[in-house]
Amino acid sequence: MNPKRSASAALNSRPTSLRSFVTAFAAVMSLVVLAVEGRAQGKAKPTYQYESGDIRVSIPTADEPRVKTFGAGSLKRAAKYLEDGAVSWVREKSCVNCHTTGTYLAERSAWTKQFGQPSAEVHADFVGSVPKQVVQLKETEGGGHRHYPDTFYSVWRSLGLAEWDKHRSAQTTEPTERSLRDLFEHQSANGSFVSHGEVEIPHITTDFELTLQAARAITAAPGWLAGLKDEALLARVAKLKGWLRTAPPKNDFDRVLKLQLAHYLPELVSQPEQDAALTLLSSLQHADGGWSTRDFSPVDGWHFEMSPAVLNLIKNLPDAAKPESDAYMTAFATVLLRQSKVPVADVRIQRSLAWLRREQRESGRWWMHSLYRGNYHYITYMATVQALKAFDLCGELSVVSTD
Numbered sequence: 001m002n003p004k005r006s007a008s009a010a011l012n013s014r015p016t017s018l019r020s021f022v023t024a025f026a027a028v029m030s031l032v033v034l035a036v037e038g039r040a041q042g043k044a045k046p047t048y049q050y051e052s053g054d055i056r057v058s059i060p061t062a063d064e065p066r067v068k069t070f071g072a073g074s075l076k077r078a079a080k081y082l083e084d085g086a087v088s089w090v091r092e093k094s095c096v097n098c099h100t101t102g103t104y105l106a107e108r109s110a111w112t113k114q115f116g117q118p119s120a121e122v123h124a125d126f127v128g129s130v131p132k133q134v135v136q137l138k139e140t141e142g143g144g145h146r147h148y149p150d151t152f153y154s155v156w157r158s159l160g161l162a163e164w165d166k167h168r169s170a171q172t173t174e175p176t177e178r179s180l181r182d183l184f185e186h187q188s189a190n191g192s193f194v195s196h197g198e199v200e201i202p203h204i205t206t207d208f209e210l211t212l213q214a215a216r217a218i219t220a221a222p223g224w225l226a227g228l229k230d231e232a233l234l235a236r237v238a239k240l241k242g243w244l245r246t247a248p249p250k251n252d253f254d255r256v257l258k259l260q261l262a263h264y265l266p267e268l269v270s271q272p273e274q275d276a277a278l279t280l281l282s283s284l285q286h287a288d289g290g291w292s293t294r295d296f297s298p299v300d301g302w303h304f305e306m307s308p309a310v311l312n313l314i315k316n317l318p319d320a321a322k323p324e325s326d327a328y329m330t331a332f333a334t335v336l337l338r339q340s341k342v343p344v345a346d347v348r349i350q351r352s353l354a355w356l357r358r359e360q361r362e363s364g365r366w367w368m369h370s371l372y373r374g375n376y377h378y379i380t381y382m383a384t385v386q387a388l389k390a391f392d393l394c395g396e397l398s399v400v401s402t403d
Helices: 003-012 016-041 072-092 101-115 120-129 151-168 174-184 207-220 231-246 252-264 271-283 308-315 327-339 347-359 379-393
Strands: 048-052 055-058 140-142 145-147
Touching: 048 072, 055 072, 072 101, 072 120, 072 379, 101 120, 101 151, 101 379, 120 151, 151 174, 151 207, 174 207, 174 231, 207 231, 207 252, 252 271, 252 327, 271 327, 327 347, 327 379, 347 379
Parallel strands: none
Antiparallel strands: 048 055, 140 145
């Protein structure tokens, strides 16, 4: 017997008044669903990028005025923006991510001398997210790609904790060591860390980019790699290095990331590879001194799965045909040049620093339009982190003092 047909027959045998009631009720519920969907689709734009208690950070916009005077004061405002964003995220969301808390903890502790102590609250949130017990994970499959769940969470958590230990305690603490062991439970059989999920340029993109962050984590943790005795972990580290050494680049972003790999694990990148990456990076500098993130990959080449929403957003940006310089890539290119030992006096760096000085906004941040959803523009946060790192590597944060 067909259960659905039986139920329908039973309903049709009911009195007309009952059938009318059911029909009317179904119509009302359909209208409710449509109304809810309509509100979701027409959802008002958010008022704040970050909001928690007294913290209220407005949504970044292209028309925010640029700083009148770049210097110690504007750099301190940038640091406050980073602090407010990370603390707000921890209080309201309490999750590790790559666009706010991950980038904050990966970099902020290096600037203690200039901006004071980094947030213990953010660090505690990361520590609290480390599994109490490291267990073997089950690989899953989605969209034809095999991966481990929550890999990028584990990578960014481990990186943030490792960098905190590097600058704060000078030794790898137990939570960081546990996080690194959990990190390798997310490693794929070929040695990589698979970046799975909806793309969030620039961090949830290629497997090479995510695996490079994992490599940075194990090199940042004080003494961890040099003192590693566990044979199983040593084998996993060897697989990671082998994959990074031989993985074919997905796009030009992967190619220039070889420069950062050479900085953290120089034995993995040959001199000809470094020279080629540096030449490529230099060739993509714009006449105004900046770089554009979108110059480093075709629109659909950032990830093995690109949602229609992300593709449409990028393709419909006003400068889609000829992308303008942006804050993230200009700052990151400067970081790559300095990590490649290019002197600060080099014209490429001087031009990029001039661009960054011109483009800082009154709030302290560096505006950039999202390449993900176009609502909160979290890439502005990432760009601001990279801008401060660029100025730090060029010796320009020395103008800032906590005194």
